[in-house]
Amino acid sequence: MTDLLALPKAELHLHLEGAIRADTAAELAARHGVPAPPTGPFAGLGDFVVAYERARDLIGSLEDLHRVARELVEDAAAQGVVWTEVHLIPPTYAGRLGPGEAVLEAVLDGLRAGSSAESAAGVIVGVNRGLPVDAAERSLRLALLHADDGVVGLGLAGDEANHPAEAFEDVFARGRAAGLPALPHAGEGAGAQSVRACVERLGARRVNHGVRAVEDPAVIDLLDRRQVCLDVCPASNVLLGVVDALEQHPLPALLAAGVPVTLGSDCPLFCGTGVLGEYARVQDWLGLSRVEVARIAETSLRFSAVPADRLAPALERLSAWVGEG
Numbered sequence: 001m002t003d004l005l006a007l008p009k010a011e012l013h014l015h016l017e018g019a020i021r022a023d024t025a026a027e028l029a030a031r032h033g034v035p036a037p038p039t040g041p042f043a044g045l046g047d048f049v050v051a052y053e054r055a056r057d058l059i060g061s062l063e064d065l066h067r068v069a070r071e072l073v074e075d076a077a078a079q080g081v082v083w084t085e086v087h088l089i090p091p092t093y094a095g096r097l098g099p100g101e102a103v104l105e106a107v108l109d110g111l112r113a114g115s116s117a118e119s120a121a122g123v124i125v126g127v128n129r130g131l132p133v134d135a136a137e138r139s140l141r142l143a144l145l146h147a148d149d150g151v152v153g154l155g156l157a158g159d160e161a162n163h164p165a166e167a168f169e170d171v172f173a174r175g176r177a178a179g180l181p182a183l184p185h186a187g188e189g190a191g192a193q194s195v196r197a198c199v200e201r202l203g204a205r206r207v208n209h210g211v212r213a214v215e216d217p218a219v220i221d222l223l224d225r226r227q228v229c230l231d232v233c234p235a236s237n238v239l240l241g242v243v244d245a246l247e248q249h250p251l252p253a254l255l256a257a258g259v260p261v262t263l264g265s266d267c268p269l270f271c272g273t274g275v276l277g278e279y280a281r282v283q284d285w286l287g288l289s290r291v292e293v294a295r296i297a298e299t300s301l302r303f304s305a306v307p308a309d310r311l312a313p314a315l316e317r318l319s320a321w322v323g324e325g
């Protein structure tokens with residue numbers, strides 16, 4: 001683990017509420033008089049959604065948002081993560097904690113407060129598939145306000161089985177035209193065609209999860225040809241029953257096909273592991289060489305929005321790490 005700690009990496013698949021520290025969750029629950037979220041195992045997606053909503057309800061003020069964001073970057077630094085992209089859906093809090101602008105600014109300020117020479121972070125402003133398209137329009141406008149100032153892309157999350165990506169094609173096209181890459185979730189609650197839609201209709205640069213692309217070799221081929229990256233979270237996939245066990249996870253097939261892959265923790269509060277733990281488990285499971293592990297870390301850096309003055313030294317340290325074995 002200390003060896004993997006020294007490997008410079010980016011974490012590109014992490015949700016703000018899912019990244020609340022366990023002791024912070026307990027403290028906020030006591031302060032606000034709400035129950036702490038159960039941390040699994042979960043009987044199914046419905047159970048998990050309830051737990052996730054409880055985590056969200058722990059955040060009772062803009063100060064709480066700021067704190068969770070700050071702690072998230074500090075925890076990333078402690079895992080050798082030089083850059084984090086955290087997924088936030090501002091309407092989740094807007095109204096309850098203030099307007100969307102205030103919600104986003106509290107998170108951006110918190111991330112800056114947690115930043116150091118070792119680690120920093122940006123925000124993926126997420127669109128909820130289940131909300132009407134005008135909510136997506138508002139999210140795009142909000143994201144563009146801070147596009148030069150901490151927002152690194154436009155995300156998409158929620159019920160992909162019942163809300164196809166196609167409805168958001170125009171919003172994402174305008175986001176891309178304004179310099180915001182499309183970073184949607186797909187291929188978790190629905191199959192390979194949902195991944196294809198994100199690539200072909202939304203112009204996805206990366207897909208969060210995307211693992212069910214393996215259900216159609218043509219979609220794997222599409223990801224390989226276009227070099228679309230998948231931000232894969234094996235522990236989350238096991239927790240939510242996307243696969244029955246780690247040994248059944250399609251990660252080896254994705255790597256063998258040449259699809260760019262990163263490792264992320266999705267929701268460490270619930271998955272019981274951070275990104276460093278994911279690297280360790282995957283290395284153990286697949287017996288990856290130093291070069292193979294470093295390739296995943298390098299992919300995470302190259303597909304991220306990490307600023308150039310952090311990227312160059314991270315890649316240098318990564319090359320040195322490979323040679324140390």
Ligand SMILES: [Zn+2]
Pocket residue numbers: 013014015185208266
């Ligand atoms: Zn996710």
